[in-house]
Amino acid sequence: MRNLVYYVATTLDGFIARPDGSFHEFPWDDAFGAHLMSTWPETFPAQFRQDDGPNRRFDTVLMGRATYAVGLREGVTSPYPTLRQYVFSTTLEESPSEEVTLISADAEEHVRALKNEEGMDIWLCGGGRLAADLHASGLIDEFILKVNPILFGRGIPLLDGPSTGEALELRDIQRFDSGHTIQRLRVPR
Numbered sequence: 706m707r708n709l710v711y712y713v714a715t716t717l718d719g720f721i722a723r724p725d726g727s728f729h730e731f732p733w734d735d736a737f738g739a740h741l742m743s744t745w746p747e748t749f750p751a752q753f754r755q756d757d758g759p760n761r762r763f764d765t766v767l768m769g770r771a772t773y774a775v776g777l778r779e780g781v782t783s784p785y786p787t788l789r790q791y792v793f794s795t796t797l798e799e800s801p802s803e804e805v806t807l808i809s810a811d812a813e814e815h816v817r818a819l820k821n822e823e824g825m826d827i828w829l830c831g832g833g834r835l836a837a838d839l840h841a842s843g844l845i846d847e848f849i850l851k852v853n854p855i856l857f858g859r860g861i862p863l864l865d866g867p868s869t870g871e872a873l874e875l876r877d878i879q880r881f882d883s884g885h886t887i888q889r890l891r892v893p894r
Contacts, residue, residue, distance in 0.1 A: 706820055706821060707765075707819070707820050707821075707822065707823075707824055707825065707826055707827055708820075708826045708827070708846040708847055709767075709816065709820060709826070709827045709829055709839065709844050709845050709846050709847075710762075710763070710826050710827065710828055710829065710845075710846065710847045710848075710849055711829040711836050711839075711840070711845050711847070711848045711849070712745065712748060712828050712829070712830070712849040712851075713829070713830070713831055713836075713849075713850065713851065713863070714728065714731055714850075714851040714852075714853060715850050715851065715852055715853065715863050716731075716852075716853055716855050716856055716857045716860070717852060717853070717854060717855065717856055718856045718857060718858065719862055719863045720857040720859070720860035720861060720862055720863070721831060721833055721860070721861050721862070721863055722860055722861040723857060723860045723861070724859060724860050724861065726771050726774065726775065726861065730855060730857075731853045731855060732853055732854060732855055732883065732884075732885075734881060734882075734883035734885055736881055736882065736883065737881045737883055737885040740879075740881070740887075741851070742754075742755055742756065743756075744761065745761060745762060745763070746758065746760070746761060747760040747761065747762070747763050747785065747787050747788055747828075748763065748766075748785075748828060748830075750776060750781060750784040750785065751781075751783070751784060751785065751786050751787075752781065754787075760787055760788065760825065762825060762826050762828075763788060763825055763826050763827065763828040764788060764789060764824045764825035764826075764827075765788055765789040765790075765791070765819060765824065765825070765826075765827045765828065766785050766788040766789070766790050766791070766827075766828045766829075766830050767791050767793065767816070767819075767827060767828070767829045767830060767832075767835070768790070768791070768792050768793070768830045768831060768832060768835075769792075769793055769794070769831060769832020769833075769834060769835040769836075770792060770793065770794035770796060770797060770832070771831075771832060771861075772830055772831035772832045773792045773794075773805075777801060782801040782802035782804075782805065783802040783804040783805055785830075786804060788828070789806070790802075790804060790805040790806065791805070791806050791807075791808055791815070791819075792805055792806070792807050792808065793808045793809075793812050793815075793832065793835050794807060794808075794809060795809055795810070797809070812835065812838060812839070813838070813839070813842045813844065816839060816842075816844050817844065820844065829845065833861045833862050833863060833864060833865030833866075834865040834866055836863065836864055836865070837864040837865050837866030837867065837868065838866060840864060840868060840869065840892075841866065841867055841868065841869060843869075843892075845892055846891070846892055846894075847876075847889065847890065847891050847892065848873060848888070848889070848890040848892070849887065849888070849889050849890075850863075850886075850887070850888045850890070851885065851886075851887055852885065852886045852887070852888060853885060854883065854884030854885060871892070871893065872893070873890035873891065873892060873893070874890060874891040874892075874893055875888065875889070875890055876889040876890060876891050877889040
């Protein structure tokens with residue numbers, strides 16, 4: 706069975722974006738960025754990816770509608786062409802790209818089916834609401850949090866909905882001089 710990994714950037718106070726969905730204020734650090742690019746190159750949108758080699762960890766990406774809309778506003782309809790792309794939305798009527806599969810119902814059922822397929826891990830890119838639903842259903846196996854040294858005070862939370870309240874197992878933490886950290890946490894089973 707494949708793992709579902711919620712790999713996402715967050716603020717110190719647990720927000721993945723401002724209330725309007727923007728996250729451009731996340732501070733950038735070249736050493737941090739180089740580490741991300743060398744470790745998970747497939748998680749960079751095509752227009753920013755510098756490595757045209759094989760995917761390292763993921764072959765599938767899941768996005769909520771608002772997360773997908775970030776690229777759409779820039780005219781990007783297929784942000785991760787090296788991955789199988791799924792957008793979960795009850796408001797989009799059709800996918801803007803034939804490379805992106807739209808899922809409008811039964812998110813948990815679709816994710817369970819994806820996890821049972823052969824392949825690499827599945828990346829949950831974003832959508833605080835989607836993440837909360839999948840976590841409450843016991844489908845998220847690991848959290849990889851790119852914690853930015855900034856506070857938003859309010860915004861879209863890491864999990865936008867009920868949580869199981871369980872303690873996660875810290876597997877690793879990497880620190881960067883800029884104040885960024887990468888925290889890897891496993892969901893106990």
